[in-house]
Amino acid sequence: MNVQTISDQELIHLYLNGNEACLETLIKRHQKSIYTAIYLLVRDRALAEDIFQETFIKIIHTLRKGNYNEEGKFLPWAARIARNLAIDYIRKMKRDVTITDSAGNDIFSYLRIAEESKEDIIMRQQSEHKVKQLVKQLPEEQREVLIMRHWGDMSFQEIADATGVSINTALGRMRYALNNIRKMMVKQQVDL
Amino acid sequence: MRMPKIYTPNLVIRHLYHETTQGENSLLKAECLVHADLQDEVFAMEKVVNDLDEISLNPNPTSVRIILEYAQSLHEPAH
Numbered sequence: 001m002n003v004q005t006i007s008d009q010e011l012i013h014l015y016l017n018g019n020e021a022c023l024e025t026l027i028k029r030h031q032k033s034i035y036t037a038i039y040l041l042v043r044d045r046a047l048a049e050d051i052f053q054e055t056f057i058k059i060i061h062t063l064r065k066g067n068y069n070e071e072g073k074f075l076p077w078a079a080r081i082a083r084n085l086a087i088d089y090i091r092k093m094k095r096d097v098t099i100t101d102s103a104g105n106d107i108f109s110y111l112r113i114a115e116e117s118k119e120d121i122i123m124r125q126q127s128e129h130k131v132k133q134l135v136k137q138l139p140e141e142q143r144e145v146l147i148m149r150h151w152g153d154m155s156f157q158e159i160a161d162a163t164g165v166s167i168n169t170a171l172g173r174m175r176y177a178l179n180n181i182r183k184m185m186v187k188q189q190v191d192l
Numbered sequence: 193m194r195m196p197k198i199y200t201p202n203l204v205i206r207h208l209y210h211e212t213t214q215g216e217n218s219l220l221k222a223e224c225l226v227h228a229d230l231q232d233e234v235f236a237m238e239k240v241v242n243d244l245d246e247i248s249l250n251p252n253p254t255s256v257r258i259i260l261e262y263a264q265s266l267h268e269p270a271h
Binding site: 024028 | 209249250260
């Protein structure tokens with residue numbers, strides 16, 4: 001049996017009937033998309049690994065309980081789970097850190113920026129990560145829509161439903177995201 | 193850029209991600225033939241989308257192993 005040609009739905013059926021290899025195929029088929037989406041949301045490798053593991057553990061439990069709706073596509077469903085876990089982590093991290101500077105600003109944002117600068121320095125030495133840096137610089141709302149559509153394969157309607165906005169708002173955020181990346185890329189080339 | 197009458201910016205975005213109907217695709221194609229600015233816009237956006245495809249990260253293989261070991265453990269009897 002060539003598992004590489006089997007659909008996601010069939011892999012799930014086979015896994016639930018005892019074929020563990022099919023679970024491995026399913027994970028490896030979608031690991032890049034899901035991990036990339038998580039990483040671009042949380043912008044931290046170690047945290048992305050944790051959330052990646054939690055995502056699939058949750059997926060496994062849901063599959064085994066028989067709660068997976070076979071009418072939906074696997075990747076957008078998995079991406080929704082990953083996104084929700086990532087958002088929960090981000091909210092928890094922001095809530096837990098209450099240190100403020102003398103001006104009353106939450107230093108959490110400064111800490112995140114400091115981490116990114118270190119990462120940015122490393123990544124700048126690796127030219128293939130240029131576009132990744134640009135995505136990380138986008139405003140949160142634009143970044144989220146971009147990540148969910150491009151790597152999560154969620155439709156714009158699904159993204160609108162998940163984020164509580166109209167489809168036109170979701171599309172608008174995506175348009176701004178792509179335009180901002182385009183402008184940043186042009187500026188990078190000019191600066192070079 | 194003077195926009196053609198039926199053009200909406202969101203149509204291009206939906207087109208880039210294959211959410212347009214065949215009819216909408218035909219209309220967009222026809223508009224691009226008439227309006228060079230719109231064609232340039234679509235090409236520029238397609239380039240950005242293609243560049244985004246370059247971003248591709250893999251998780252640490254250890255994470256995948258942990259997941260699979262966990263899944264395996266669900267079949268083992270509780271001690």
